[in-house]
Each structure stands twice: as structure tokens, then as C-alpha cells.
Amino acid sequence: MSYNRRMASLRAAVDVVIFAVRERRLSVLLVKRGVPPFRGRWAIPGGFLREDEGLEAAARRELNEETGLTASFLEQLATFGAPGRDPRGRVLSVCYFALLPAGNTAVPAPGGDAAQAAWFDVRKLPDLAFDHGDIFEYALQRLRWKLEWTTVGFGLVPKRFTLTELQQAFEAVLGRAADKRNFRRKVLGLGVLAATREQKREGLARPARLYEFSAQRFEKLRERGVLFPF
């Protein structure tokens, strides 16, 4: 009944769906596979888990190898493990999703199995390798959902940002325009933003005030159960 057939060979991959807003468009970083299987196809960046390496540590390592950057948000997404999802054998993919702040989104020279890396507008994705299409869809759904109901949104924007920049990031992810007054009311009403003394000019017009996310205020509210943990 509960005889455990030990699996012949099992490997674990850690894949990271990396999102950033670039040119007001929500984008994902993909890598072009340089080796079989799916050679020449685009895929979500990732690699095999190493011995003595934690899952999140592996995700951070992959992210850093791929972008040279540190995520402003990183969270486990789900694990995909259908038999047959990888022609090389049984591979579980523990997936993460990461946000990078707008701005630092250069594409470095890729290493390893990836022939090249590039940002793609999420509306114009190529066919992806493995079951990465499913993984991407799931990640996007989760990002959109969390953006509306949590404070992850601040991960899409630099440390200091104008409210217009923040709004544009929201609009890029959700794919629809927001009302400026309602957006500001809501986001300031959260009580987790601190206005700085500095300003930023966007083009030739009136400068905008820079704000920053206040971790202290956020913690205080979270302790009182005001904000969503997920």
C-alpha cells in the first residue's frame, strides 16, 4: 500500500519570472536557450538547484546571474512538476516571481545555457519553452492581483518616485488608465508614503514631489493587521 517506489532521478529547477516596467510597458525578462531541449526557444530564466542551497537563495542567484541586479520584491509563486514537462527526465520547477524597480533594467550579457536575454512586452510574448507559458500566465495573474490588494506595487518603482511614476507603473501592469485624483487619494491614504523635500522634473513642466515608501509606517500598520500579508 504505502511502499515507496524511490524515484530513479529527480532534479529541481528554480525559475524566476522577472517583471519590470519599461517605457510604460510591463515587461518580462526572457532568455533564449542555447542548448537542447528547446534550443533557440525563449524561456523563463532559471537553473538547477544546487546542493546546500536554499530555494530562495537559488532564486536570488539566478536573478543576479541574469540581471546583475537585486530584486525589490521576490516571492515564491508555485511549483510545477507534471511528469513529462521536461524531456530530460523528472524535473520539478520551483518558481518565483520578482520585481525590479523601473530604471535599472539594462540587459547584461547572459551566461551559461542562455544564448541571449531580452525584455519582452507581456502582450507580445513568443512561444515559450517547456510549460513556461503556463508559469508566466500564473505569475502575471498573481502580480495583477497583488498590485491591487497589497503594497507590492512599490517594488516597481525606484526608492524615490513621483506619484505620477507610481501611477504609470500601476497602469502598465493592470492595462488600464486610472483616475489621477482617486489614485492619489488611495495611495496616500494607505499611510505608508513619506513625502521628501526633493522634486523631479518630468520634461519641461512643473516639477513633481518625490515620495518614498516608509518601511516603518508599513510595519506599524501591518502589526495592527491593517494591511494584507499576502
Next chain:
Amino acid sequence: MSYNRRMASLRAAVDVVIFAVRERRLSVLLVKRGVPPFRGRWAIPGGFLREDEGLEAAARRELNEETGLTASFLEQLATFGAPGRDPRGRVLSVCYFALLPAGNTAVPAPGGDAAQAAWFDVRKLPDLAFDHGDIFEYALQRLRWKLEWTTVGFGLVPKRFTLTELQQAFEAVLGRAADKRNFRRKVLGLGVLAATREQKREGLARPARLYEFSAQRFEKLRERGVLFPF
């Protein structure tokens, strides 16, 4: 740089946090380990993933082996994989959480590595084996959260149920009393319940109307984006 040290040996366990409301108390099903490591300690039911077995299929199998029942809700929770979490070697635990409807919560004779199985009030848990304490906490947090913001709650109750039964299930999970009128207004306002002609007597008093969850109505609303997918 991206040289892949292949892991010597990796196994994947699938563990299932099984919740049910019993005697108006939120309970979890635990098994007592009959073999090392952690022999004699209580643990979340689970087992190793088999070859050619999908993750969710493995979770269903474990659930069925442990309870003989089918879950009314089953969803992947997260994957835990810290090196050293299992003294036998590197083991990833892909965790699920499941709900059983109130009523059918008999404890069958356990098989395999489990010496015995028992329901525990979530407020009075023993020390658990491995990192199962963390897993449990995470599952409980997720359950509470989803109960308030999604329709999972109907998984805690039989196919046909009275509104009082449903309310008691909510109260058991959230650990606080709800106002009867507000609860009924909210739950009926979802538009996913259908009243049946039948009634049920609870004790000696006036019978209550039986309702059922209407998958059709739920789908219609979900298609319009009214209800939360998560």
C-alpha cells in the same frame, strides 16, 4: 559561472495540511510517525512523490490514504526546501492544503509510516516533526485569509447546509463570532447560494432551510470577474 553541480540525491515529498471543522473547532489531521526520523512525533500527513505521478495527484493520493475521503478543496500551498530540513538528505516538500466538509471526519486506520492519525484542535497542537510547524502556520494563515476573501468557505460544509452551520464554520476558522444578520446578508449577497426546499432540524427547535453552493452561478460571476480567483 553557471556550471551546474548536479545534486547527489534529491527527493520530493508531498505533504497535505488537512483542515476540517469538528465540534465547532477548526482541526487539522496529523499522523504520528512510526519510523525515524522524528519517530513518535506528530507530523503533517504526506509521502514521497512517485515516478510518473503529478504533484496534485500525489496530494490526492496521500489524502485518500490518510482519510479515505475526497477533499472538497485542494490547492498547492508552497514548497519548503531548506537544506537540512530533513536529516535523511535533501528533500523538497511540496505542500498542499485541503478542506474536508464537516461531518465525514472519521479517522481511519493509518497505513505506512504513520503509527496513528488523529485530529487536533489548531489551538492545541503538539510540537511537530521536521519544519511542519512552519508549514502548518503558513497553511492556517492562508486558510483564514482565503476564507474572508474567496469562496473556499463552502468547502468546510456539506453539500447542503444551513446558514447557521456555515456561519459556525467561519467562526471556527476565524476564531471570532460574527453577527448573524450581517453574515447572512453578505453570504446571500454573493449570489452563489441556492435555497433548496428542504429543511434541517438542529435540536428541538424551528427547522432551518438548507442551501447549496451553486457552481453555475459561481461560474457566471467569475467570468465577469466579480469573484476572486485566488
Next chain:
DNA sequence: TAGTATAGTGTCCAATCGACACTTTGTCAA
């Protein structure tokens, strides 16, 4: 038929949210 135990029902107030348009400020060019 009186008692009892649970089912079932409606109002008020506060907070939230969406829709909606004009004034302010800084810069540049005429």
C-alpha cells in the same frame, strides 16, 4: 397552551470608491 430554542429579518451610520474639471507652478520662447 405556555414555554423554549433556534430561524429569520431591517435600519442607521461611517467608510470607501468611482466619476468628474479646474487651478497652480515652473519653464521657455516670443
Next chain:
DNA sequence: TTGACAAAGTGTCGATTGGACACTATACTA
């Protein structure tokens, strides 16, 4: 210097939602 431009910044109203709050209705039993 001032007029034009471009983006920043700001408030109200109405609808909906959600929490607090207490009494009547019904089925049965003694």
C-alpha cells in the same frame, strides 16, 4: 515681461459596502 505650454496638484457628490444593533416567527414539547 508675459503669454503659452505642460504636467502637478487638488475636492465634491452619490452609490455601495459593511459594521453595530434587537426583535418577531416558527416548530416542537411538556
